[in-house]
Amino acid sequence: MMKKKFYESLFKKLKLNKEVFIVTVIEGEYEGKNIAGQKLFKSKGFMSIEDDNIKNFWNEIFNKIDFNKGTYVLELDNSIKLFIEYIIGQPNLIVCGGGHVALPLCQMADLLEFDITVIDNREEFASKERFPMASNIICKDFKEALNEVEFNKNSYFVIVTRGHKYDQQCLEIILENDFYYVGMIGSKGKVKFVINSLLENGYPKEDIDKVHTPIGLSIGAKTPAEVAVSILSEIIQTKNEKIISTIPDNISDSILNTSEPMVLATIIEKHGSGPRDPGTKMLINKNGEFIGTVGGGSVEYSVYKRALKLFDEKKSILEEYNLSNSDSAKLGMVCGGHIKVFFEFIDYDDN
Known part of the structure; x- marks a missing residue:
């Protein structure tokens, strides 16, 4: 599970260097274990991973990541999907x-x-x-x-x-x-x-x-x-020549100052006329309060309801919201397209 100290280190480097790369496993297994949600971040002269137990995994795939492309999804041959985010602070x-x-x-x-x-x-x-x-x-x-x-x-x-x-x-x-x-x-x-x-x-x-x-x-x-x-x-x-992500201050402050489990929902792909760009985030607390947006309307409500279920499931998942078929009317997005949202379950229990 994501630990608070990992985020503390990430936000410290972001404040110092104004830019970091966050690599998140959004789908895949390593040595028979589901590693969706595992993270690595890289900044100037510094790199950190969330879980040292899968250090070999990151060593094996690190050179396959292009850190010059901005924010994008990378699919590897072994059914591993990564979301690479180029995160900048306030310009x-x-x-x-x-x-x-x-x-x-x-x-x-x-x-x-x-x-x-x-x-x-x-x-x-x-x-x-x-x-x-x-x-x-x-x-x-x-x-x-x-x-x-x-x-x-x-x-x-x-x-x-x-x-x-x-x-x-x-x-x-x-x-x-x-x-x-x-x-x-x-x-x-x-x-x-x-x-x-x-x-x-x-x-x-x-x-x-x-x-x-x-x-x-x-x-x-x-x-x-x-x-x-x-x-x-x-x-x-x-x-805006590259797709760049940001983490709003209210979201980062909440992650740092809340000791209860949370779910961070992030748009990782947008096709057609999706509501927001990749990297857009919404943070949902266990008590039902939320910060940020993934586009508003029925799409956001569906994301919100799915996030609440994850507090019982205690896992990170990738979901797709198809807006190009009859479901689009239910979601209030008859304009078409689809988005993929990664739900990251954040648990601060170190046990």
Whole structure:
């Protein structure tokens, strides 16, 4: 059974590294024993398995897992099915420059649940009064400020400073670290000057090509707010190129702070017009309370009722909800398609 200490370690690494991979056995046996629900997680420089008794199983199949594909289902030759989840924490938006584009950019990013950092070397443009939605405001020289920023694969950098000198300073530091997105605003002349300077200073062209410039999707944006929309649209597009899972804070907090058995329902596959994407989760407590959603309506009610039965069965199972036939009307999803949901029984009894 899943143990609380395993989740504690997982959430600690997620908070530290902002990204982890969780591998869950959703179907299969090993040495004659049903191992559905067994888990492994991998983060930067670290790996942990739930049960050391099946360590050999993970050793045998580990190299078959592609950790560059995002979230997906892997079927192995020996009737083993794995669900690989690429889990990220709350995305971090770091805005270099606190001027007229930065303000609507941060306001909209807050609605999209980004964790926001604003950097500017002018006090009037780097204050809590101007950016109340930002969790981190750094009023320092750009080079010095970026040394205080956490770089990782969940970091999105937007460079909107007031001059090419500061743009170049920011880019030089960002390109030498981990990031998921970096974009720079500016005229063609300004952008060309900065790019040529980086090339002259020895930065590889393949690194410079990672910079989104001109920044934002081409939507004919004119006002600062419209430019902010185009920038965030491009960030969202980039962020969603891979299927990425998240574990909402209310679900992780409940797992850590509840000592009663629970069932975690996760959509692992969606075909057709299913209600939510793979990785979407709902946590059901033994007393009938639940957190999260797998799409609402009759589908969610069916998942909820099945989860409640598992408190007596004490096992993890994979179920399919077919929405493409006559059952779809009963489920309120006549649009068709089907989803697969993995129900993970979480028991904290160490005996």
